[in-house]
Amino acid sequence: MRSSLRGRRSKSPTPVEPSGQGSEEPAALGEQTLHTLQVLRMDKRTKNLTKRLRPGDIALIDHQDIDRVAGEALVAARPSAVLNAAASISGTYPNLGPEIIVAAGIPLIDEVGAELFEIAKEGELLRIEGGVLLRGDVPLAAGRLLAMDDVVDAMEEARLGLSEQLENFVENTLEFLRKERELLLDGVGVPAIKTDLAEKHVLIVVRGDHYREDLAALRPYIREYRPVMIGVDGGADAILEAGYRPGLIVGDMDSVSDKALTCGAEIVLHAYRDGRAPGLDRIRDLGLGYAVFPAAATSEDIAMLLADDKGAKLIVAVGAHVNLIEFLDKGRSGMASTFLTRQRLAGKLVDAKGVSRLYRSQISTGSLFLLVAAAIITLVGTLAVSPWAGAYWEVLRGYWDNFVFWVQGIFS
Numbered sequence: 001m002r003s004s005l006r007g008r009r010s011k012s013p014t015p016v017e018p019s020g021q022g023s024e025e026p027a028a029l030g031e032q033t034l035h036t037l038q039v040l041r042m043d044k045r046t047k048n049l050t051k052r053l054r055p056g057d058i059a060l061i062d063h064q065d066i067d068r069v070a071g072e073a074l075v076a077a078r079p080s081a082v083l084n085a086a087a088s089i090s091g092t093y094p095n096l097g098p099e100i101i102v103a104a105g106i107p108l109i110d111e112v113g114a115e116l117f118e119i120a121k122e123g124e125l126l127r128i129e130g131g132v133l134l135r136g137d138v139p140l141a142a143g144r145l146l147a148m149d150d151v152v153d154a155m156e157e158a159r160l161g162l163s164e165q166l167e168n169f170v171e172n173t174l175e176f177l178r179k180e181r182e183l184l185l186d187g188v189g190v191p192a193i194k195t196d197l198a199e200k201h202v203l204i205v206v207r208g209d210h211y212r213e214d215l216a217a218l219r220p221y222i223r224e225y226r227p228v229m230i231g232v233d234g235g236a237d238a239i240l241e242a243g244y245r246p247g248l249i250v251g252d253m254d255s256v257s258d259k260a261l262t263c264g265a266e267i268v269l270h271a272y273r274d275g276r277a278p279g280l281d282r283i284r285d286l287g288l289g290y291a292v293f294p295a296a297a298t299s300e301d302i303a304m305l306l307a308d309d310k311g312a313k314l315i316v317a318v319g320a321h322v323n324l325i326e327f328l329d330k331g332r333s334g335m336a337s338t339f340l341t342r343q344r345l346a347g348k349l350v351d352a353k354g355v356s357r358l359y360r361s362q363i364s365t366g367s368l369f370l371l372v373a374a375a376i377i378t379l380v381g382t383l384a385v386s387p388w389a390g391a392y393w394e395v396l397r398g399y400w401d402n403f404v405f406w407v408q409g410i411f412s
Contacts, residue, residue: 037125038080042117046070047234047255053077058126058133062114063097065090068209071097074106081107081128085114088146089154098151109133112143176337179273179296184344187309191291195247195266198311201227203318205235205246206300207255211319214352215242218318227316230307232300235319236260250306251299253279261286268292268306270299297337308345315345318352 042060043049047070053059055078063070064086074082074097088098088110101108109131116133119140120126127134132142182188203222205215215238221227222244231239233251237260240246246265249256253269261267261283267290271277275294283290295302300320307315342349 037127040120040122040124040126041079042120042122044085044117047073050074050077053079056080058083058128060085060112060116060120062086062117063088065092065095066097066101068096068100069207071100072209074101075104079106081109083109083112083116083133083141083143085112085116087111089151089158091154091158094155094158098146099148099155102146102148102151108146109143110146112141116141173337173339176296177340180337183295183297183305184340187305189294190306190309191268191293193248193266193268193291193306193310195228195310197228197307199313201225201314201316202230202307202312203227203316204230204232204300204303204307204320205238206232206317206319207234207238208319208353210353211235211238212242214318215239218316218352221316227314228312230303231256231260231265232303236263236265238319248303248306250293250303251279252277253282258286261288266291268302270295270302272296295337297341301337301341304341304345304349308348312348314350315348316350316352320351320353 038056038058039054040060041049041053041057044062046061046063046066049059049061050070050073053074057077057079058081059074059077059079060083061074062085066074066084066088082101088108089095098108107128109128112133120133120135124135126140131145133140177184183190203218205211228247229239229244230248230250231237231246233249233253234255234257236246236249236256240260240263245263246260248268249260249265250268251270253261253267267283267288269277269279269283269290269292271280271292271294273294273296275292277292293302293306295305297305300317304315304317
């Protein structure tokens with residue numbers, strides 16, 4: 001299966017379709033030219049690159065099997081083109097990112113080679129012609145533009161080989177159970193925290209698919225139950241953007257802003273099973289206190305296990321991974337913990353993914369405004385023609401005068 005995919009990729013580079021610079025409409029990205037100079041931004045970690053990527057920039061990444069989250073983050077940044085040093089679709093499993101990028105009208109140029117990171121320079125002005133990245137008239141690298149037909153064909157081939165990946169997923173899940181059975185069954189290794197979660201609702205926010213819409217749809221629930229909010233890495237920024245404050249931040253701290261880390265939330269640092277914590281230096285540099293949670297699980301899983309161990313009454317997850325394709329899309333071995341974690345918490349875990357699409361009011365804000373305006377006009381018209389209109393206006397004038405007198409009394 002992989003050999004056939006590689007064979008199809010060995011075709012000559014497809015000329016790059018034009019791309020725009022920051023157009024609001026995704027379709028417009030394919031209607032302008034890339035022959036003009038564009039700023040190159042590059043990083044081997046896609047989520048780091050998207051933090052500084054600006055509309056119209058050329059994005060250079062090294063991301064084999066671009067997943068959904070990475071694809072959506074790149075589209076949101078609106079680059080003029082995405083150059084990938086690796087294979088965007090290796091054929092290992094049907095990853096969702098390339099389709100998202102290509103569907104948005106952003107040229108995705110595949111397998112330009114990792115050596116480009118040594119040749120090119122961050123911030124320099126380059127141009128693309130015919131799948132070739134040029135510095136002036138000097139070619140730096142060449143790749144193959146993935147058209148939508150290419151993506152669809154590659155995804156279909158990947159689905160044919162999905163059974164092998166399912167077997168690997170099951171093996172990884174069993175391996176995780178052997179390593180972390182004490183954590184899953186008895187809560188061994190869960191750190192002590194100051195935040196009280198006992199008998200409370202807990203809302204865990206992950207920056208996954210449709211997290212903004214689902215978080216907005218949960219406003220009535222948040223208003224009524226006031227759940228303790230836990231941000232998983234960048235999910236803490238999502239909570240702040242929605243107008244709330246996280247009570248806890250859980251993760252390895254590689255995709256959360258300093259603003260979120262210093263907002264007053266308690267920090268639980270996700271560490272490897274051997275105790276190594278990639279985000280430890282950053283937390284110490286900021287002078288923040290923290291608890292360490294060593295586990296082979298994902299950060300969103302340890303956030304759920306933490307809430308459960310501390311006695312949460314209900315756990316609501318926003319943006320978390322809920323289906324098998326998403327488990328595979330996030331990382332085949334890394335998501336082995338997710339299935340078992342969800343089985344452990346099945347009685348109190350509620351997935352809010354898609355709640356924004358479950359029900360949408362048919363009455364728009366504009367319609368409500370017109371209805372209120374019509375009611376006011378009707379009331380005013382009725383008072384105007386009523387024989388008692390003068391008496392009504394005198395009563396209203398009296399109330400108004402009393403209100404003005406009361407306000408003046410406060411400041412006098």
